[in-house]
Amino acid sequence: MRTEDELVTALREGVKGAPESDLLAGVTRLRKRRARRRAQFLAAAAVVAVAGTGTAVIRGAAVDGPPQPQGSVTASAEVSATVTATVTASATTSPESVRRQDAVAGELWPDAVFTMPAENSDGWRYRPITAISPTEVLLSAESSFEKAGKFEVYDSATGTARVVAEVPEDDRLKRYITQSVTVDGENLAWYAYGEQADGTQIRDIWTVPLAGGDPRLVTSRVGEDADLDAIALDGDHVVWSEVDGGVWRHPLGGSTPEKIPGSDGLHLIKWPWASDVADLPGDMERSQTRLVNLEDGSNVSVQAPPGVERLRCGPVWCFGRGSDGTVVTRVDGSQPPRRIQVSSGGPARYPILDRFLPASMAVYDLATGKLAAFGGTGTWYGMGVSSEPSAIYYWGATKGDKPDKFRVLNLAAVPPAQ
Amino acid sequence: MISGKEVCNSRAHPGRHGGVEFEDFVRARGPALLRYGYVLTGNADDAADLVQEALLRLSDTWRRVRNKDNPESYVRTIMARQHVSWWRKVRRERLTGELPEGSYTDRHSTGELWKELATLPRRQRAVLVLRYYEDLSDQEIATILGISRGTVRSQAFRALNTLRVRPAMLERGRA
Numbered sequence: 321m322r323t324e325d326e327l328v329t330a331l332r333e334g335v336k337g338a339p340e341s342d343l344l345a346g347v348t349r350l351r352k353r354r355a356r357r358r359a360q361f362l363a364a365a366a367v368v369a370v371a372g373t374g375t376a377v378i379r380g381a382a383v384d385g386p387p388q389p390q391g392s393v394t395a396s397a398e399v400s401a402t403v404t405a406t407v408t409a410s411a412t413t414s415p416e417s418v419r420r421q422d423a424v425a426g427e428l429w430p431d432a433v434f435t436m437p438a439e440n441s442d443g444w445r446y447r448p449i450t451a452i453s454p455t456e457v458l459l460s461a462e463s464s465f466e467k468a469g470k471f472e473v474y475d476s477a478t479g480t481a482r483v484v485a486e487v488p489e490d491d492r493l494k495r496y497i498t499q500s501v502t503v504d505g506e507n508l509a510w511y512a513y514g515e516q517a518d519g520t521q522i523r524d525i526w527t528v529p530l531a532g533g534d535p536r537l538v539t540s541r542v543g544e545d546a547d548l549d550a551i552a553l554d555g556d557h558v559v560w561s562e563v564d565g566g567v568w569r570h571p572l573g574g575s576t577p578e579k580i581p582g583s584d585g586l587h588l589i590k591w592p593w594a595s596d597v598a599d600l601p602g603d604m605e606r607s608q609t610r611l612v613n614l615e616d617g618s619n620v621s622v623q624a625p626p627g628v629e630r631l632r633c634g635p636v637w638c639f640g641r642g643s644d645g646t647v648v649t650r651v652d653g654s655q656p657p658r659r660i661q662v663s664s665g666g667p668a669r670y671p672i673l674d675r676f677l678p679a680s681m682a683v684y685d686l687a688t689g690k691l692a693a694f695g696g697t698g699t700w701y702g703m704g705v706s707s708e709p710s711a712i713y714y715w716g717a718t719k720g721d722k723p724d725k726f727r728v729l730n731l732a733a734v735p736p737a738q
Numbered sequence: 739m740i741s742g743k744e745v746c747n748s749r750a751h752p753g754r755h756g757g758v759e760f761e762d763f764v765r766a767r768g769p770a771l772l773r774y775g776y777v778l779t780g781n782a783d784d785a786a787d788l789v790q791e792a793l794l795r796l797s798d799t800w801r802r803v804r805n806k807d808n809p810e811s812y813v814r815t816i817m818a819r820q821h822v823s824w825w826r827k828v829r830r831e832r833l834t835g836e837l838p839e840g841s842y843t844d845r846h847s848t849g850e851l852w853k854e855l856a857t858l859p860r861r862q863r864a865v866l867v868l869r870y871y872e873d874l875s876d877q878e879i880a881t882i883l884g885i886s887r888g889t890v891r892s893q894a895f896r897a898l899n900t901l902r903v904r905p906a907m908l909e910r911g912r913a
Contacts, residue, residue: 321902321903321904322851322901322902322903322904323903323904324870324898324903324904324905326848326851326903327851327866327870327898327901327903328870328871329848330848330849330851330852330855331777331852331855331866331867331870331871332871333848333849333852334776334777334780334848334849334852334855335773335776335777335871337776337782338769338772338773338775338776338777338782338785339772339776339782339783339785339786340769340772341768341772341786341789343764343768343771343772343786343789343790343793344761344764344765344768346786346789346790347764347790347793347794347797350790350791350794351794351797354794499877564808598808598811700905705877
């Protein structure tokens with residue numbers, strides 16, 4: 321059998337055979353051909369229509385095709401020059417190399433790995449979300465496939481689960497799904513996707529005290545404001561960012577959201593931190609350039625080392641992809657870039673808890689340089705599904721896709737680095 | 739690499755992408771889009787066709803997209819959807835020089851796997867590309883392709899099975 325890493329390598333190596341092509345010329349040719357075909361088609365249609373209406377001439381005149389963009393050709397020179405310069409610079413990186421040290425998470429951090437049931441008392445499958453404390457894990461229990469029915473908290477110290485809330489449904493909306501969840505010490509907040517009868521999208525933002533209670537609908541976002549990409553809690557406010565950038569806050573007890581000043585183009589990582597890159601297709605090659613603290617307005621510029629793509633920075637660490645593995649730097653520049661021999665496993669957005677990087681079936685501890693493998697007998701693992709980087713990894717305690725019990729790694733329970 | 743957003747920001751007034759012309763975007767991001775097209779299709783001609791079709795659609799909505807959205811993400815989403823839903827068997831006029839297929843595969847140990855990717859149904863390949871090349875979570879892939887998260891997972895599972903890749907991660911949240 322092959323590994324997922326080999327697949328990632330095959331894709332990245334394979335793409336080197338990509339063609340070069342004059343796309344602008346190609347698009348222009350394509351447009352002309354479309355316009356011509358359309359003209360022929362409409363002309364043929366017009367012949368039929370002429371007999372009856374006489375409006376065909378007007379329709380025939382409207383077949384020039386979509387408007388040609390009127391670009392300024394000269395202005396593009398600086399853009400091309402920048403691209404060339406960046407690509408050339410990539411050959412000069414020689415980050416310090418760090419060897420991987422394998423250990424099994426359960427042996428390295430015995431207090432951080434535990435076993436818990438994979439189903440709640442109703443027989444609904446658990447989907448871990450993130451850690452609330454070194455012993456508490458927030459879970460969604462799914463009444464049917466991928467439908468959150470209840471939010472629960474499992475306490476590994478007592479081995480018991482408690483219900484925080486039942487997830488409300490809205491029968492007036494189609495395709496109503498709980499999408500993204502966040503938690504702080506006091507409250508839980510999430511947004512749900514739905515579609516109104518006329519097909520417009522709606523996003524409901526809900527909150528409930530972690531101690532338990534009835535969920536409260538904070539606000540509904542519709543139309544252009546409905547594309548959310550992250551959610552967070554800031555004490556008595558719920559905060560979210562939009563796919564197009566921009567961060568909003570809404571008092572838990574209030575009625576009006578406000579856009580956080582200076583948040584244009586920003587996307588939440590984890591309150592109060594925001595980044596200038598979104599999680600969208602095409603991000604693989606895009607590097608973060610700003611890290612903003614939305615609470616005090618401080619703004620740190622970050623720059624990918626030469627040859628490093630997709631730089632992502634939390635408040636302490638940055639990491640990106642070098643030509644030969646992951647490259648790690650510190651936001652404050654206090655250490656030179658170093659290369660670590662782990663391949664990022666999964667959609668590695670930002671460092672977890674300012675300390676850990678996801679690796680393939682393992683997690684890398686930036687503070688100690690240790691790689692902790694999940695081990696276990698299963699052939700799969702899962703990552704918590706919170707809006708902020710989740711502190712929970714889990715895998716089957718026994719083989720198969722639907723084990724009775726999960727083994728859970730709670731990164732919030734990993735002791736501080738010595 | 740320079741990003742679409744950086745290009746846009748370099749002359750951004752009044753909007754985030756304001757003032758950026760379609761041609762500038764294509765010149766700056768074209769090579770990356772071709773790579774994406776190539777990894778989706780596995781074929782140089784299809785890659786160029788896919789990118790050009792998507793760019794044609796982008797140019798029609800450029801004025802709206804450049805001010806509001808992330809144009810690159812928009813194009814890549816179009817490409818992924820188009821690749822899955824639509825394909826023309828009849829080759830149109832060639833816009834690129836022919837590249838020898840598989841010229842790289844002989845030199846790399848993972849070349850065999852790259853070749854085998856060509857045997858997958860388009861949707862399965864798209865799911866793998868979005869997961870392992872674009873590094874998107876299953877939820878994001880579901881949104882892009884307009885399918886459920888469960889379908890993403892089952893398509894990925896089948897594709898990995900065909901390629902004899904051991905699926906390590908069943909669930910891919912946002913980390």
